[in-house]
Amino acid sequence: MTATDAPAPARLRWMTATARDIIDETPRVRTLVLDVPEWPGHKAGQHVDVRLTADDGYQAQRSYSIASAPGAALALTVERLEDGEVSFYLAGDLRVGDRFELRGPIGGYFVWTAALEGPLFLVAGGSGVVPLMAMLRARADAAVRTPAVLLYSSRSEADIIYRAELERLAAEDAALKVVHTLTRAQPSGWNGFSRRVDRAMLEEVGFAPDTRPRIFVCGPTPMVEAAASSLRALGHAANLIKTERFGPSGR
Ligand SMILES: Cc1cc2nc3c(=O)[nH]c(=O)nc-3n(C[C@H](O)[C@H](O)[C@H](O)COP(=O)(O)OP(=O)(O)OC[C@H]3O[C@@H](n4cnc5c(N)ncnc54)[C@H](O)[C@@H]3O)c2cc1C
Numbered sequence: 552m553t554a555t556d557a558p559a560p561a562r563l564r565w566m567t568a569t570a571r572d573i574i575d576e577t578p579r580v581r582t583l584v585l586d587v588p589e590w591p592g593h594k595a596g597q598h599v600d601v602r603l604t605a606d607d608g609y610q611a612q613r614s615y616s617i618a619s620a621p622g623a624a625l626a627l628t629v630e631r632l633e634d635g636e637v638s639f640y641l642a643g644d645l646r647v648g649d650r651f652e653l654r655g656p657i658g659g660y661f662v663w664t665a666a667l668e669g670p671l672f673l674v675a676g677g678s679g680v681v682p683l684m685a686m687l688r689a690r691a692d693a694a695v696r697t698p699a700v701l702l703y704s705s706r707s708e709a710d711i712i713y714r715a716e717l718e719r720l721a722a723e724d725a726a727l728k729v730v731h732t733l734t735r736a737q738p739s740g741w742n743g744f745s746r747r748v749d750r751a752m753l754e755e756v757g758f759a760p761d762t763r764p765r766i767f768v769c770g771p772t773p774m775v776e777a778a779a780s781s782l783r784a785l786g787h788a789a790n791l792i793k794t795e796r797f798g799p800s801g802r
Contacts, residue, residue, distance in 0.1 A: 565602060565652045566590065570645055571624065576712045580678065581642045582618060582628045587653070590625055593617050595689035596662040596682045596767065596795075599627070599655030603637055613637040616681040616769075616795070617656060620688035628712060630678040661795045665693035667765050670758045673701045674748060674778050676770025677710070679797055683769055684713050687727070691720055700728045702756045704748050704774065707736040730756050748774060750781035760786035769795040 572584035598616045613636075619626040631642035645651075663671070663686040671690070673683040680703055690699060705711045711731065721729045732744035732752065744752060758764040766787060768778045775794050782792050 563654055564589075565654050567650055568625070568653050569650050570647050573645070573647055576628060577710050579631045579642065579710070580628060580712050581631070582626050583641065583645065584619075585625045585627070585653075587625050591656070593621055593625070593656035594662045594664060595621060595685040597656035597658045598682065599625075599653045599657060601627075601637065601641070602652040602654075603640060604652070611636050614657070615641075617685055618681045620685060620692050622692070623688070628678065628681045628684075661767065661769070661793050663689065663765070663767065665689070665695050668697070670697060670762055670764040671699040672757045672764045672766045673699070674753070674757075674766070674768040674770075675701065675703045676748065676774040677705065677797075678712065679768075679770030679775070679795070680712050681769075682795060683767060684716075686767065687717075687720055690727075691724065696724070696726045698726050698728075698758070699724075700730065700756060700758070702730050702732070702748065702752070704732045704734060704770070706734055708733060708738050708741075728756075748778050748781075750784060753778065753781050754785055757782075757785075760788070763788070763791060766792045767795075768792065769797065771798055772796040 566587050566589045568585040568587045570583050571586045574582040576582055598614050600612055601615055602610055602612045604610050615627045615629060617625065618628040629638050629642040632638045675683050683701060717729045721727050732746060732748060734747050737745045766782060768775050775796050779792055779794050783789060
């Protein structure tokens, strides 16, 4: 067998995923629980590539973070963009029993494992909460009790993904704090933050730099870049700040 005949590593091979369950998270966001018989397992924070093929052979490929904890059924959470080629299908037309291709898990950098020491500071914008949710689920499964904070920015209350589960995780774990900011609309009586993530918010909600928190930031590109530079300006070490950029604008 020559090098070119060698089988691709399992994580790079296209596999067939079948939708086992579909959960409506918000009016525009759905979680797809998938059966992937060949799935090799994953770490919290990794993603997959999804490939859709039309009847005429046209293909479109996008990345989606893994929402589930290691060991649980593979789940993706997709936000439907009205003019989006792939998300409009996955979070719109796809039905239980439908199939598509994916490959993974991908990524070794934006990854949390129970072996990481120190406080954990997670900063999410919109669907950027997906890989951070995998980390919180993994943390709960491993019964890790070091301090953790999720700062989660959504447009409105109705856009908060995983809201009930986040409330439950925080209620069951005194070391976990979940802080919301709503950037566009706030319900009456809202006493949380009501602006975009900024330096003052990161300082107020996060951990002091000298406690050397592990920081994971995920969301629309401009939000991630602004948060990462604010965290640097606050004195957090660059090698402790890990970022994942989901897309162009985060409209
Ligand atoms: C590593 C990684 C992980 C990701 N994980 C997730 C995830 O868990 N859940 C999820 O919903 N998305 C995730 N994304 C984004 C996803 O890959 C797609 O970019 C998104 O679903 C849009 O694809 P589309 O084919 O529907 O839209 P396209 O047809 O590609 O674009 C349609 C329009 O939307 C704009 N657009 C494209 N992407 C985005 C975006 N992310 N935000 C706002 N506007 C956009 C385009 O400029 C265009 O105007 C991830 C991206 C990366 C790189």
